[in-house]
Amino acid sequence: MELLCIRQWISGLLPTVKKWLSAWCIKPVGGALVRQEPEYILLALMGSPLKKIMLCSSEKEIFSVEEQVMVQHSVIINNMIEDGSYNHEESKIPLDCVDSKTLKKVIDYCTHHTHHHNDNQEDLEAWDAQFLNVDSNGLYDLLMAANYLEIRNLLDLIYGTIKNMIKGKKIDEIRRIFNIKDHGFTPEEEEQNRKEYPHFY
Amino acid sequence: MERIQKGKMDRISALPDSLIGHILSFLPTKTAVSTSLLSRRWRYLWQHLQDFNFQLDQEDEDEDVDEDEDEQYDLSFMHFSAFVNGVLAQRRNRDIRKFRLSSSYTGEATFHERSFNYWSLAAIGPQLQDLNLSLYEPYSKDHFLWFPSSSVLRGIFSCTSLISLTLDGLICVNKISSVHLPALRTMRLSIYRVVPLDKIFSGCPILEDLYLQYKEINAPKIIFPNSLKRLEVHNCKSSTSREVEVEIDAPALEYLTFFLYIGLSQLTVNNLHNVKVADLDLREDDLDYIHMLLNALNRIKKLHLRSSIIECILGAPAFDFPEFSCLLHLELECFNPTLIINLLYKCPMLQVFKICNDGQIWIEPTGNSSSWTPPTCVPDCLASQLTKIEFKGYKGSKDELGFIAYILKSGIVLQTVTVNLDSLKNEKDKSKKKYNITKELCAIPRGSNMCRIEIKDSDIFPSG
Numbered sequence: 037m038e039l040l041c042i043r044q045w046i047s048g049l050l051p052t053v054k055k056w057l058s059a060w061c062i063k064p065v066g067g068a069l070v071r072q073e074p075e076y077i078l079l080a081l082m083g084s085p086l087k088k089i090m091l092c093s094s095e096k097e098i099f100s101v102e103e104q105v106m107v108q109h110s111v112i113i114n115n116m117i118e119d120g121s122y123n124h125e126e127s128k129i130p131l132d133c134v135d136s137k138t139l140k141k142v143i144d145y146c147t148h149h150t151h152h153h154n155d156n157q158e159d160l161e162a163w164d165a166q167f168l169n170v171d172s173n174g175l176y177d178l179l180m181a182a183n184y185l186e187i188r189n190l191l192d193l194i195y196g197t198i199k200n201m202i203k204g205k206k207i208d209e210i211r212r213i214f215n216i217k218d219h220g221f222t223p224e225e226e227e228q229n230r231k232e233y234p235h236f237y
Numbered sequence: 238m239e240r241i242q243k244g245k246m247d248r249i250s251a252l253p254d255s256l257i258g259h260i261l262s263f264l265p266t267k268t269a270v271s272t273s274l275l276s277r278r279w280r281y282l283w284q285h286l287q288d289f290n291f292q293l294d295q296e297d298e299d300e301d302v303d304e305d306e307d308e309q310y311d312l313s314f315m316h317f318s319a320f321v322n323g324v325l326a327q328r329r330n331r332d333i334r335k336f337r338l339s340s341s342y343t344g345e346a347t348f349h350e351r352s353f354n355y356w357s358l359a360a361i362g363p364q365l366q367d368l369n370l371s372l373y374e375p376y377s378k379d380h381f382l383w384f385p386s387s388s389v390l391r392g393i394f395s396c397t398s399l400i401s402l403t404l405d406g407l408i409c410v411n412k413i414s415s416v417h418l419p420a421l422r423t424m425r426l427s428i429y430r431v432v433p434l435d436k437i438f439s440g441c442p443i444l445e446d447l448y449l450q451y452k453e454i455n456a457p458k459i460i461f462p463n464s465l466k467r468l469e470v471h472n473c474k475s476s477t478s479r480e481v482e483v484e485i486d487a488p489a490l491e492y493l494t495f496f497l498y499i500g501l502s503q504l505t506v507n508n509l510h511n512v513k514v515a516d517l518d519l520r521e522d523d524l525d526y527i528h529m530l531l532n533a534l535n536r537i538k539k540l541h542l543r544s545s546i547i548e549c550i551l552g553a554p555a556f557d558f559p560e561f562s563c564l565l566h567l568e569l570e571c572f573n574p575t576l577i578i579n580l581l582y583k584c585p586m587l588q589v590f591k592i593c594n595d596g597q598i599w600i601e602p603t604g605n606s607s608s609w610t611p612p613t614c615v616p617d618c619l620a621s622q623l624t625k626i627e628f629k630g631y632k633g634s635k636d637e638l639g640f641i642a643y644i645l646k647s648g649i650v651l652q653t654v655t656v657n658l659d660s661l662k663n664e665k666d667k668s669k670k671k672y673n674i675t676k677e678l679c680a681i682p683r684g685s686n687m688c689r690i691e692i693k694d695s696d697i698f699p700s701g
Contacts, residue, residue: 176248183256191259198249199263207274215247220277229274236271 089117090128091143093136098128101143102150109146111186133184138177141170145190168197207237250278254285262288262335270324284327287364288335291324291356293317311345318352325359335367336360341374346381354386361392366420368393371405382429384409394418394440404428416440426450427471438462445489457502458482469494485509493534495519498545501526509533518543524553532559539566547571558583565589572630574609574640581616588622594630595660609636611643619647629657633674642681651685657693 087103106113113129116122122129131139145167152160168175175194182190202210211219219226230237249257261269261282266289272279293313317340338356353372360368372383385393385408393402394416402418403425404410410431421441427450431437434456438444444462450471458481461468465487471494480502488508494516501519504526512534521527527549534540540561550556551573564584569577572594581587626644631637645654656678661667675692 173248176252179252179256195260195263198260202260202272203264203268207271210272210275214249216250216276217247219275233271233274236274 089113089122091139092128092130093134093139094132095136097136097139099136099139099143101147105143105146105150108150109185109187109189111188113185131181131184134181135177138174138181141167141174141178142181142185142187142190146187149189164193168193250276254282257282258285261286265290265292266324267292267320284329286328287330287333288367289324289333289360290335290337291317291321292337292339294339294341314340314349318348321352321356325356332362332364333360334364336365337367337369337371339369339371341372349381350383353383354389357385357389358392361389361396363398365396365398367401368396368399369401369403369405370408371403372407373405374407382407382409384411387412387414394437404431413437419443422446424448430455432456434459456481458484460484461487463487463489463508465490467492470496472497472499493517495530496543497521504529506530506533510536512537514539516541516543518545519549520545521549524549524556528557528559535559535561536563537561538563540564541568541570543570547573547576551576560585562586567591568593570595572628572637572640574636577640578612578616581618585617586622587618589625589627590623591627592629594628594632609639611639615647619644620649622650623648624650624652625655626651626653627655627657630660631656631658631674632660633670633677638677641678645681645683645688645690647684648688649684651683651688653689653691655691655693659694662694 088100089103089106091099091101091106093099103117107117108114116129134142148163148167149160152163168178170178175197178190179194179198182194201213205213210216221229249260252260257279261272264272266286269283269286273281273283321338338353338360340353353370357368357370374381390410390413393399394413395418397417397419399418400420401423402421403423405425405427406429408428410428410433413433413436416433416436416439418441421444423446424437424441424444425448427448429452431451432455435458438460439462441462441464443464445465446467447462447465448469448471450473452473461484463486466489468485468487468490469492480500482503483497483501484505486505486507488511490509491511491513493509493512493514496516496518498518498520501521501523506529510533515534515537517530517540519527519530527546547570551571556579558580561584564587566589567580567584567587568591569580570593572592577592581590626648628637628641631641641654641656645651648654656674658671658674661670664670671692671694678690678692
């Protein structure tokens with residue numbers, strides 16, 4: 037088939053593809069489409085670039101990420117782009133409270149969930165569990181980052197994990213897990229608590 | 238999984254109050270309140286909670302089980318009641334956002350009733366978004382039913398901020414003066430009796446998700462809201478036989494589960510062309526209604542037909558299925574090869590097909606004793622689309638074998654055929670039978686090179 041015919045055929049298909057994609061809740065921005073087979077092939081033939089944005093960590097490291105991915109997950113970034121305060125050609129979004137390691141993780145999360153949006157529930161949950169296999173410090177850093185960027189599903193995921201660390205455990209155990217060394221109660225207060233609520237300790 | 242920070246900071250206590258508040262709102266309230274014992278930092282944090290989850294059930298039982306059962310249950314409820322009252326009294330935020338109350342013990346009836354009434358009134362407020370009241374008895378004592386007071390009903394059903402409402406168990410709603418729930422999107426009603434259903438439905442203009450489970454219906458007519466995206470109706474099989482008129486007109490409906498075992502006096506269905514997934518079970522003598530329902534669902538992608546509805550269809554051998562041009566996934570709770578083939582003719586795009594034959598439906602005996610003969614004309618889907626077949630409850634009868642042989646031969650694009658033998662679990666010579674069946678099935682010539690046969694045993698019982 038000649039190139040011209042291919043292009044005509046693709047432009048004929050584009051409205052259907054857009055309709056198809058919007059059914060998957062992925063909005064194409066301008067001419068850019070999220071990278072997913074077979075639309076990627078379509079894209080490659082059409083020659084449109086995927087729109088990217090720059091995120092800058094507290095350590096001044098720049099991360100380039102597909103705009104669509106971040107807009108879908110982070111309310112803050114979505115608002116910034118929608119109200120036009122972000123200039124694609126020049127600027128980067130400074131995220132001074134998020135360090136590079138955490139930012140990379142956050143980007144990983146958002147990218148995976150956008151690209152694997154249609155996977156079955158079990159696979160997604162397994163990936164999430166693996167994703168949260170970080171040390172404690174990492175977990176809190178992720179929590180603060182997700183809170184700052186307002187990424188609802190990541191927040192819920194982390195809250196769920198922390199909740200499971202607390203639920204069903206005795207006070208002494210919780211103190212140990214979270215390193216709460218100095219409870220700040222006077223010895224009398226602590227003794228009183230233990231006497232009054234023995235089943236919690 | 239435990240994560241212990243080795244010699245590091247206590248980072249969780251360093252989180253801002255709002256984040257700790259969020260963590261606490263995910264916990265059952267009893268646990269959230271107990272965090273006040275952790276440290277000085279945590280002592281009063283729980284008091285800012287706006288989301289409450291009070292649960293009294295078997296797991297919470299700390300006491301010994303030596304006491305007389307009645308007394309023990311009454312005591313449990315009293316302790317629970319004191320706890321709930323204490324928490325509600327000490328909360329710093331007047332407005333409650335989420336309130337979940339789940340109790341499966343009953344105490345003395347009036348005390349019980351008053352407690353639930355007062356707690357519900359405390360929950361109802363300008364910020365209430367999620368209300369979930371669930372009452373069960375652990376054993377059949379004297380029948381306890383909670384009739385919420387009129388002020389409670391008025392409060393619940395005119396709560397303009399309410400987004401999700403769940404009422405479950407031994408609750409009776411007999412009369413409501415008016416219903417105004419402009420923000421309600423999700424409603425689950427699985428209570429003992431709810432009379433003014435039509436009033437409730439007409440007061441929920443943006444209701445998207447409705448789950449309705451009931452034993453008896455006193456309303457002569459049910460008109461389901463037309464804003465629905467998801468509808469699940471479960472009519473318990475043991476209900477009084479009183480016919481009901483049902484109307485469903487929901488252009489946005491995508492998921493439909495419809496189990497109805499009382500007769501229909503009238504059925505009106507409109508605008509169901511967006512329904513993607515349907516699970517149907519109807520005990521209905523009038524086949525016109527079944528026809529009407531299936532016709533309305535003809536753009537469906539996934540369909541599950543259960544035993545009662547199939548029994549009705551088998552009652553009329555000339556039942557004409559509509560063409561399901563978009564159907565990709567079909568599940569049938571019966572094995573009747575004639576019916577199956579008739580249906581396959583009408584599903585040209587079918588990719589996945591499952592049979593679940595737990596023996597409830599008998600194969601209609603044909604005039605003579607000859608078994609089923611394969612049709613001459615192969616259904617389109619079998620020749621070009623069908624990739625996965627599952628047969629649960631396979632017993633190895635002649636007809637079943639003949640049917641599978643036909644499928645394997647004509648299924649040119651088949652990839653997986655799974656045969657589940659858990660119906661054999663109670664028979665003696667189980668392993669021998671399993672071996673014979675496996676041998677038989679693997680010997681059948683296959684029309685597709687990629688076709689793989691999987692023989693599954695029941696996962697619950699060890700094979701032996």
